[in-house]
Amino acid sequence: MDPVRFRPEPPLVADASVWINLVAGGRAVDVLRALAKPTIIPSIALGELERGRDKGRSAYAGITPLIAAGYVTVIDLPEAAENSYLSLVAGRASQTLDDGEAATLALALHLGATALIDERKAIGIAAARFPDLTVATTTDLLLSALVRSVMDADTLAAALFASLTQARMRVPDHLFDEVCDCLGADRARLCLSLPARVRTGLSDIAAAPFVCDLD
Incomplete structure (x- = not known):
């Protein structure tokens, strides 16, 4: 769990x-x-x-x-x-x-x-x-309010993308949507460590990249 x-x-x-x-x-x-x-x-x-x-x-x-x-x-x-x-x-x-x-x-x-x-x-x-x-x-940790207080949205998106593509970071299921929102659809589709069902299910509407809400 x-x-x-x-x-x-x-x-x-x-x-x-x-x-x-x-x-x-x-x-x-x-x-x-x-x-x-x-x-x-x-x-x-x-x-x-x-x-x-x-x-x-x-x-x-x-x-x-x-x-x-x-x-x-x-x-x-x-x-x-x-x-x-x-x-x-x-x-x-x-x-x-x-x-x-x-x-x-x-x-x-x-x-x-x-x-x-x-x-x-x-x-x-x-x-x-x-x-x-x-x-x-x-x-x-990366999505926490503490970290977001020292990283702007673009920087956080870049850090998430690097962790996902270079280290194949595992994302818990309940954080898929938030991670994809932060990355934007185009970047999220490139993250092969995300499940295929998540990457293929991304809507083009979600392509407003790097907008990470605090809550």
């Missing part, structure tokens, strides 16, 4: 997929500046990004300056969060997550923070096992 419309309340703990999307969007500094506290990445998730360099991925190179500038804080998984973490990585494949996703949920639960994570499976497992944990996605 996808989360309801998200209003970011830092601290936020973000999985590797979120950083891949933010770096690809080219406006990570603007996004992070809008938040009241540094955003957290578990050291396990950072390790996943670092290993991605061998595959030609650029997210690690993009996040290291953000860490150096104090916008991002790297935290090791504390002992008190290990049981939650182990419960998410051990068991049947249908009920377990990869190490970075599990660390993100376990650390957010331990800190009383919001977990930023994009994978549908991880969101569903979090909702079932940790109903009190607030979980949201990169798209929720």
Whole structure:
């Protein structure tokens, strides 16, 4: 199940997929500046990004300056969060997550923070096992009033388009219409990470691009 419309309340703990999307969007500094506290990445998730360099991925190179500038804080998984973490990585494949996703949920639960994570499976497992944990996605963050307070409509549309086309960002079903409104029909049709039914169902009338309402 996808989360309801998200209003970011830092601290936020973000999985590797979120950083891949933010770096690809080219406006990570603007996004992070809008938040009241540094955003957290578990050291396990950072390790996943670092290993991605061998595959030609650029997210690690993009996040290291953000860490150096104090916008991002790297935290090791504390002992008190290990049981939650182990419960998410051990068991049947249908009920377990990869190490970075599990660390993100376990650390957010331990800190009383919001977990930023994009994978549908991880969101569903979090909702079932940790109903009190607030979980949201990169798209929720980009469309939030906080981020829109520091980005004009054209800049936000460009960041969304880059995240969707370069990182293949996953958009929750309930945000398809809002994302398409922000992009405009012409750009939205080019985003192959959006479902075909969404891209082919766009009306030419929706081609008034880059108009993103706050609510």
